[in-house]
């Protein structure tokens with residue numbers, strides 16, 4: 450890709466890389482893991498490293514690179530400037546891509562003891578280098594964002610970015626912290642001769658990436674784009690900034706219980722070393738309060754987004770069409786949507802994603818209740834994958850279908866009908882990954898759970914096919930019927 454293309458289409462390399470990581474170490478490792486467990490194979494000591502490599506690939510590769518790809522194009526323009534210092538983009542992308550690629554290979558190979566004991570230092574060094582590359586990549590990206598921020602128009606209450614700017618800050622800070630903790634965690638693990646990050650590091654990173662990055666970025670993108678794409682009522686501007694304040698306090702409280710054991714682990718001689726258990730119990734209460742606040746904010750946002758169309762659309766009060774004689778020249782649009790179907794039924798994916806977000810909130814609240822009443826237990830894995838597969842993955846699929854053609858200067862998707870297929874397969878993946886975990890003793894549930902990985906992988910493969918054919922298509926090419934694809938073979 451030449452430099453001119455980096456300026457014009459900065460999102461494309463990030464999207465290609467996100468899809469590649471998802472199809473290999475992300476959904477690939479995931480499918481392998483659930484498949485082996487469903488077949489009754491007993492995992493070895495390498496299991497923990499493979500789980501962490503999968504988690505890293507999904508959070509930083511699939512989700513992180515996709516958000517960066519779309520965000521680097523979209524966010525500076527929200528402040529009235531294109532991305533500044535864009536010549537640094539290939540460097541930032543190369544560092545990040547190489548770091549993530551190295552990480553998801555080196556960690557499992559280290560745990561497998563690949564090539565025997567003499568090769569161990571080699572894998573350890575590669576693992577360390579992966580973290581250094583990622584940190585360098587995020588540093589270069591950060592420098593571009595700072596320059597763009599300086600060149601941006603001043604933020605005033607009427608600016609388009611004003612209501613969502615605090616959520617953007619939460620996301621940028623959480624993303625940077627997650628990379629930093631990942632580097633520290635790997636350094637600590639290597640120093641201890643381990644092949645996995647210690648639990649407090651991993652818990653902090655996962656919470657930061659899901660509730661510090663994924664949810665705030667969904668609020669940023671959702672608030673700015675969904676009222677336009679789906680002709681919804683505009684979310685109230687004033688309350689979003691207040692919501693962000695409560696949300697950030699909730700997030701801080703949720704992070705606290707992992708921060709204390711982490712500090713005690715890193716600084717063993719400090720005063721509270723012997724009182725970690727006591728302090729952790731007190732912090733657990735704060736975790737409960739934080740989790741309630743955070744999930745309540747998500748519910749309020751869902752209500753304000755008004756996907757159920759309780760309030761009238763932002764177009765309802767617009768002046769009547771003054772040139773009705775030109776109507777014959779205008780392409781008819783779908784009812785309630787400004788498009789003519791060239792992005793497929795992308796809204797189904799958006800509705801499904803936010804329904805999964807609602808279910809995640811219910812599961813999180815059940816976890817808090819379970820923690821303090823001992824009535825029942827919802828495993829963290831259940832809520833985590835409702836958010837990861839149901840919300841994050843389906844939202845990325847829906848947003849990508851709607852936004853990528855425009856970013857790449859195309860009229861629409863080459864295969865818009867494929868979006869409905871992605872909706873069905875993606876929801877099946879989420880259902881199979883989440884619901885069986887509620888029945889841990891059932892053999893049938895285990896078998897169904899084992900199939901979730903294949904459906905997850907197929908979802909990404911279909912999305913990748915649709916996006917890549919669209920990005921590579923001729924700008925004038927019209928959307929093709931699905932039968933064209935089926936008859937080709």
Ligand code: HEM
Pocket residue numbers: 476479480482483500501503504505507508511512651655830833834837838841842878879882901902903904905906
């Ligand atoms: C259908 C697709 C998926 C399958 C089959 C799958 C499978 C798994 C499995 C078997 C585990 C280990 C669970 C345990 O040991 O308790 C796991 C952990 C995890 N997964 Fe997934 N997963 C999928 C999708 C995703 C997605 C889309 C994300 C994020 C966007 C994600 C993020 C994670 C994280 C963060 C962990 C925990 C890692 C750790 O403990 O360090 N997964 N997954």
